[in-house]
Every structure is written in structure tokens, then in C-alpha cells.
Amino acid sequence: KQEVTQIPAALSVPEGENLVLNCSFTDSAIYNLQWFRQDPGKGLTSLLLIQSSQREQTSGRLNASLDKSSGRSTLYIAASQPGDSATYLCANSQGGSEKLVFGKGTKLTVNP
């Protein structure tokens, strides 16, 4: 059974800092890995998707990497802003299934 762990559970940083969020998973036979953002009381917003054959994806100030062999992904946020404050979740799917398995998320607070 796939399990996804995200560390740290919460993170508070001053504005402008670069930061890294970590995601690990127990079964490396994944189809893809996605990072989402969730604002309080809201649904999820897709940020980045990395296919199993890829090693990283970038979108603006966000960069996600994937190391399947070690079962790890990281989300790098450059020059953080107060508007980045949210919970960040990673999730992956396995071949033949549309099911995403999510971690519990990292709650990020960026202080002005």
C-alpha cells in the first residue's frame, strides 16, 4: 500500500526566503507525482506534475524534483511571498489507476 509522507508538517519563514518542502513515498513504482496548494476552506489547486520519466518541472518561482529510486520529491519555492501561505500537498498515482494518494501536507506561513 502506497504511503506518502510530508516533512515538515508546518513551516514559518520570513518573506523573501527560499524554501524546500519534502515528500517521500514508500512504493517507487509511480506513474506521476503532483504538487497541489490548498487555501483554508478551499479545494486544491494543481501546481506541478512530474511524469515518472521526468526528473523535474518548473513553473515561475516553483521547482519540483523527483527521485523515484529514493522515493522522494521536493518542492522548491524561491523568494517566498506572503501570498504563498497555504498548505502544500504532494500526491502520486500508480500505473493503471486514476487514484491519487496524498500526503498530509505542509502548512506554510510566509511572514511579511
Next chain:
Amino acid sequence: DTGVSQNPRHKITKRGQNVTFRCDPISEHNRLYWYRQTLGQGPEFLTYFQNEAQLEKSRLLSDRFSAERPKGSFSTLEIQRTEQGDSAMYLCASSSNLAWGMFFGSGTQLSVL
């Protein structure tokens, strides 16, 4: 089209009652998903539709839960004989097999008293 719409936003019910939630996906999306999320946890997969066909169903979806997507458009999720453990945020998402991106609605928050 303004995205995935879920109704109602909040539902409070008494234990033992039946409830039904509705999800209207983005109009051109053929894939529709239901997830359940409790406080401090990530979403848990419930079920997946491609068009009108229900292709995947989690073991979490007990016989009290049923989901439909008639005509491959909107979807409903019904919970019969609700229990306090059913209290959660129920999230709907849709996607297209032609483009990347999974779009979530704002969810229906269910409270079972």
C-alpha cells in the same frame, strides 16, 4: 465556465439521515473524481468516472455510499444512514484526457450530529 462547482457548500444533518451532494465539473472534462478530506489529513480517493462509467471505487466507499454521473455531465454522491464518522469535506475534481490539470471544487463540508 467558472470551474468545478459543488453544492451545497455546507450540510448539517442528524445521524441516520441520507444526504446527497452535487458536483458540476468543467464542461469539457470527461473525468470526474470524488475525494474525502478530514481536518489535518490529505484527501482520500473515493471514486472515479470517465464519462458516465464509474471505473474505480475505493474500499472506503462502503455500501452506504453511492455515486452516479448520468449522461457524463454532473455527478451526485449520496450517503445513506449517515454516521458521525462521515463528517468530512467532500471534494470533487475534474480533468480532461487532452490536457494536464486536475481542477478541484471548493468542496461540501458535511457535519453529522
